Amino acid sequence: MCGIIGYIGPKQVTPLLLEALRRLEYRGYDSAGVAVLSEPVTGEAPRELQVVRCRGKLSELEGQLAEGAPVGHVGIGHTRWATHGRPSDENAHPHRFRSVAVVHNGIIENYLLLKRSLSDRGHTFSSETDTEIIAHLIWEELAQVEPGPDRLLLATRRALKLVEGAYAVVVLCTDTPDEIVCAKSASPLVVGLGDGENLIASDVPALLPHTRRVIFLEEGDLAQLTRSRVRVVGLDGIERQRPVRQITWSLLAAEKDGYKHFMLKEIHEQPRAVTDTLRGRLLHSPPSALLDGFEIDPTQVRRLFILACGTSYHASLVGKYLIESLARIPVEVDLASEFRYRDPIVKPGDLVVAVSQSGETADTLAAIREAQKKGAQVFSIANVLDSSIPRASSHSLYTHAGPEIGVASTKAFTTQLIALALLALHLGRRSGNLSEEAAADFVHELTALPAKLSQVLHTAEQLQQLARTYGHARDMLYLGRGPQFPIALEGALKLKEISYIHAEGFAAGEMKHGPIALIDEGMPVLVLAPHDGGYEKVLSNLSEVKARGGRVIAITTEGDRSLTALADHVVEVPAVHPLLAPVITVVPLQLFAYYVADFKGTDVDQPRNLAKSVTVE
């Protein structure tokens, strides 16, 4: 949940750490801090740890550092999203015990036990965090290890053997000033390989100004970084070879690109993101889809589950419509957080599809592990390369949305829809339930989507106007039918998470069973009414709302003649295959939420209480 950076090399480290933390702030932002090893004043003078940390966003830390920043060439930094211990100066990382400073992302499950036994041995603590105990444990182990080149590595390894839970940890020690040691279990860490310098970070954007050559650490890896070398070993101390990868994202792709917020930039990136996700995966003759080498024989699939959380769950609900319509295979969609705790009936022969932008969501990861334990095969749809969920799956299809930094997911959602459409097409053809003609039409429609997405972005100005009109609303309803129902859920989620307006999504047919009681002049209702099989029924639902004084914004297909008389506002979107219409109709909802939040002046990219990847339960 937190952002981590470590550097060793010739550059002045404090400004470098701050710049990296700025790129990682989307991972958490309730406090931040740095620890820097001082330079020796005279030859043999001992090094000192200079730690500066405080509650609040990075700008608070920058303010403190403006009054005097630590000078040095080796350092670590952290931006936090609280798990153990409220956001405060004392709980901000780095945590230090005597010669050792650590930053940590994750949760140490047995920390109370460890803390108690450390207390029994005379240790006292200065924070409420689980992280602090790691510094204490490493310090204790250091005392047991003979001086030598691998002393910090060995002490960290021994300390982490005592620890249960999730961690990405980076360690600095005054006794071993020419190295940084880090370790990974369940939380991400990426090594950046430089020229006479090396870095470690929880995510790639922090590394891009310095290098494009990276190593993704794997489960149980520890790495020792000096200026000139990176060594990876396991918790057993055995050397591990990890491939060096070349990152092709442009630095610009990880920045705002001139937009006011990352979210707006990412909404506008959707035509490109969809193009990239389709690239090389569509077959025209005979029409079908490739899943990056994964071949599914539907006759061998006993049952098909899709598991995800939040926005990815909404994409998965659309996936059910896609797969059931095109392949006629029943699909069960589950919230990962529910699935894992209900002793699900999963057996060998079942296929579980995990959908996740970050690839790090703890609930989704735990749910697939549960499914694997019961013998299911797991296929994942993820955006972040080599993240934990794809690594835990037998096959993955990456969404190629590029880094998504705005906490509210947008381009990841539309590219997940594309990945699920590819899966449905693949299954449809292999099950024999999708005719060649229908598949060719679907391929044609998929190919046309990026241009239609560019077109629907032209509604931005209209949505900005509507946001000004309805930005003061206290509550809002979103209605949709069929594959538009999950879009109603997604539109409501977008609005509440960034504008803090209470919003609910409903299946339009459910209105009369209760929610219609909410309708009055103060309740704006957004109705998804593209021209599909549910259109006529949605028109009746819309009339029911109007009859009770509700104000209606309708999203419909261009050229519609019926809605102008019924709705207060009509937003027209390009005509598209009904099963792909969610890719298009969600865009005005994203724009509406964005402009309402911008109008209200909320923190669009970092809404309160939320973090980009939820790596805790």
Ligand code: F6R
């Ligand atoms: C909402 C949002 C979250 C995520 C959810 C799952 O805008 O982004 O609801 O969709 O936390 O995250 P991933 O997709 O990374 O597993």
